[in-house]
Amino acid sequence: MSQHCPACQQPLSATDSGFHCPSCARDYDAEARCPDCQQPLQVLKACGAVDYFCQHGHGLISKKRVQFAPLSP
Template sequence: MEAYCPHCHQALLWQQGNLYHCEACHKTYQQVALCPDCNKPLEKMQACGAVDYFCQHGHGLISKKRISLRYTEQA
């Protein structure tokens, strides 16, 4: 899945972890996974190559096919 800058809509370049960089805007963004039911940030759990998402607000495990991704600017 390709990530796009929320400001200029150019493709973001992955840096490391959940950080992405926009070469056009010269800004760095953090990728945040959101629960599709409550729109709050999800906890990302990784083990043995598998990635799962957990909603701490009562919705439990969330399929990665259902999550929404948001990119927030880093200082």
């Protein structure tokens, strides 16, 4: 899934910490979203493991299914 810059609508590049817009030189943090309802996921971290939980009725979401979107400033 291609992500677009919230400011200029140009395609974003993925970085280690989120997204970067080469067109307007802005950086965005990544937000984990539920693949079923597109709502933000709660990130659960324990003992080095990272899990994702949907508070809108979809329960635990596999890391393979999580969709990351740019978090608007």
